[in-house]
Amino acid sequence: MxxxxxxxxxxxARISMLAGVVLAGTAFFVYTQVARSSYLTGRYVxxxxxxxxxxxxxxxxxxxxxxxxxTTVETTASAGMPSTQTCMNCHSQxxxxxxxxxxxxxxxxxxxxxxxxxVHDLPEFAYFNHSIHVAKGVGCSTCHGQIDNMPSVFQExxxxxxxxxxxxREPEKFIRPKSEIYNMQWQDxxxxxxxRVDLKAKNKIRSKEMMTSCSVCHR
Amino acid sequence: xxxxxxxxxVDSGRRRKSLYCLLSVAVCLLAAGCGVRFDMQDQPRYxxxxxxxxFSDGLSSRDLPAGTVARxxxxxxxxxxxxxxxxxxxNVQVETTTNAAGNTIVTSFPNAIDEFPVAVTKELIDRGxxxxxxxxxxxxxxxxxxxxxxxxxxxxxxPTYHDDRLRNAPxxxxxxxITNGWGKMNGYAASISAADRWAIVAYIRALxxxxxxxxxxxxxxxxSAAPSPGPAANNNTGGGGN
Numbered sequence: 001m002x003x004x005x006x007x008x009x010x011x012x013a014r015i016s017m018l019a020g021v022v023l024a025g026t027a028f029f030v031y032t033q034v035a036r037s038s039y040l041t042g043r044y045v046x047x048x049x050x051x052x053x054x055x056x057x058x059x060x061x062x063x064x065x066x067x068x069x070x071t072t073v074e075t076t077a078s079a080g081m082p083s084t085q086t087c088m089n090c091h092s093q094x095x096x097x098x099x100x101x102x103x104x105x106x107x108x109x110x111x112x113x114x115x116x117x118x119v120h121d122l123p124e125f126a127y128f129n130h131s132i133h134v135a136k137g138v139g140c141s142t143c144h145g146q147i148d149n150m151p152s153v154f155q156e157x158x159x160x161x162x163x164x165x166x167x168x169r170e171p172e173k174f175i176r177p178k179s180e181i182y183n184m185q186w187q188d189x190x191x192x193x194x195x196r197v198d199l200k201a202k203n204k205i206r207s208k209e210m211m212t213s214c215s216v217c218h219r
Numbered sequence: 220x221x222x223x224x225x226x227x228x229v230d231s232g233r234r235r236k237s238l239y240c241l242l243s244v245a246v247c248l249l250a251a252g253c254g255v256r257f258d259m260q261d262q263p264r265y266x267x268x269x270x271x272x273x274f275s276d277g278l279s280s281r282d283l284p285a286g287t288v289a290r291x292x293x294x295x296x297x298x299x300x301x302x303x304x305x306x307x308x309x310n311v312q313v314e315t316t317t318n319a320a321g322n323t324i325v326t327s328f329p330n331a332i333d334e335f336p337v338a339v340t341k342e343l344i345d346r347g348x349x350x351x352x353x354x355x356x357x358x359x360x361x362x363x364x365x366x367x368x369x370x371x372x373x374x375x376x377x378p379t380y381h382d383d384r385l386r387n388a389p390x391x392x393x394x395x396x397i398t399n400g401w402g403k404m405n406g407y408a409a410s411i412s413a414a415d416r417w418a419i420v421a422y423i424r425a426l427x428x429x430x431x432x433x434x435x436x437x438x439x440x441x442x443s444a445a446p447s448p449g450p451a452a453n454n455n456t457g458g459g460g461n
Contacts, residue, residue, distance in 0.1 A: 062369060063357070063368050064357055065353040071410045078268070083409065086410070089405045093375060123259065124264070125262070
């Protein structure tokens with residue numbers, strides 16, 4: 001009987017084994033990239049909102065403090081969304097007949113909330129709390145980016161576990177003085193490394209072991 | 220175990236292949252089955268602001284039923300929570316003048332208390348500065364001259380804090396304006412707790428003093444005033460103001 005496989009089959013086998021390893025590696029790499037892509041994390045994606053509310057106008061141009069609208073960011077887990085009444089504090093007088101504000105006026109008339117589209121949305125098995133981050137010196141722009149430049153809000157970071165942990169392992173790389181929390185122009189370089197380590201001690205930030213324990217975020 | 224391809228018989232190769240095929244299909248199905256389930260992502264509980272399918276108005280955070288008081292929120296201290304004297308008379312005659320623009324201006328505040336119901340400390344004034352710069356500066360400007368950014372964008376100008384009428388107004392009047400609004404200005408009771416509102420009033424008094432250092436302004440607290448509860452006691456959840 002003639003040989004079933006020719007001699008070159010040996011090489012084909014070796015090459016295909018190598019190719020298999022390379023292919024598996026590539027597939028794994030592609031998987032990690034896809035998992036971190038904006039397609040799956042929602043990063044950089046702008047949502048269509050019921051009102052074309054612009055942080056660029058209200059924060060960047062008019063200088064309104066975040067807490068004027070997100071009133072509970074210092075005290076509770078949720079940052080809090082402004083009530084329609086809050087919009088009407090100003091818009092009962094200015095731009096009072098702008099067509100862009102009709103949904104706001106309708107909401108005020110009918111006593112129904114405006115239904116904003118969520119931009120940041122952690123899965124519900126993860127626990128997040130704004131008040132502790134604000135109290136320990138993590139600024140809004142560290143996590144949310146330059147909100148004052150955003151005509152419509154998008155998610156600046158992946159919000160994946162590896163992102164949370166990168167900071168929980170080394171918070172001293174990201175913290176700032178409490179007076180600068182709401183400063184959108186703050187850069188990490190504005191404070192030297194030594195000053196940050198002091199600040200970490202002053203704000204009584206706990207050890208890396210405690211901050212990365214699973215039950216901090218999965219409770 | 221390593222098998223060179225030469226030793227494989229066609230038959231067993233086929234059997235293996237079909238086995239692998241089955242296995243990989245099963246893995247794919249399993250992965251797809253898990254991948255499209257979001258039970259853990261979207262749990263049957265209300266995350267803040269999540270829409271309710273149960274209540275007809277769709278709100279998951281409910282208002283208190285009318286006529287009920289949450290524990291610890293009785294607000295029995297009238298002076299602290301309203302800035303008014305005991306038994307205010309709604310029909311009392313107030314003095315008014317007419318300004319250059321023809322608007323009627325109230326100049327006497329007989330129902331407002333004239334002493335702070337909380338102790339006036341440096342911490343209280345610092346807290347007041349902090350809160351003023353969040354909520355009031357946009358219209359009233361950094362020193363209360365009524366020239367904030369929103370006024371420059373077309374909002375009707377508020378009066379300056381530094382005229383005789385407001386310098387002589389009792390502290391209870393300022394508290395009442397922040398709580399219930401005044402004319403074109405809306406009330407801020409929903410976003411600022413009562414303790415913080417008193418802190419802002421103390422800061423406004425400090426601003427008035429800073430513009431008229433010779434003036435003798437009333438910064439006195441009532442003898443029964445407790446130290447301010449401070450931000451820690453600020454159990455403001457955004458909905459009902461306290």
